[in-house]
Amino acid sequence: SEAIKDIKALNRIPFDYSFLYWLVPLLILLGFGIYKLWQYLKRRKSGQVVVEKIPELPPYEEAVAALRKLEAQKLWQNGQIKEFHSEITGIIRNFFEREYNFPALESTSTETINDLRNIGVPVSMISCVEEFLSNADMVKFAKFVPLTEINQKMISSAYEILDYSKSARGEVRA
Secondary structure, eight states: OOOOOOSSOOOOOOOOGGGHHHHHHHHHHHHHHHHHHHHHHHHHHHTOOOOOOOOOOOHHHHHHHHHHHHHHHTTGGGTOHHHHHHHHHHHHHHHHHHHHOSOOTTSOHHHHHHHHHHHTOOHHHHHHHHHHHHHHHHHHHSOOOOOHHHHHHHHHHHHHHHHHHHHHTTOOOO
């Protein structure tokens, strides 16, 4: 009729902290992995794309390379005169944007010339740019069909504009 009781008293096992040596690094690693996953999902959700930045060429070298590529495409020789003039003015306007830090791609020809005057570009370069842009505007907007000589002059004028810019800084194209 007596209550049931243990024969022997319960033994207390001392707490062993040795498992923390592998548990703590595992928790830190797991936390880092969760953080990186959260960053990835956040970037993916926002549409942000991580792109490795390629070192840019200096403006002059980039423009010369683009002009050579345009010459190799032979657009105006294949009857794509408007595309040729759009491309060549785009190259020069992009050069102005990078070299002189004003929005040449979004500006009209008159605004571009005024910006060049305000910067202090030599008058000889401004007259060359005026002729260059007016020829291109005639082809692009007035549907003017230029002679072969004018198309060839556009390329030489583009190089001349780049050379004016480079000589203004004390350098000359090789």
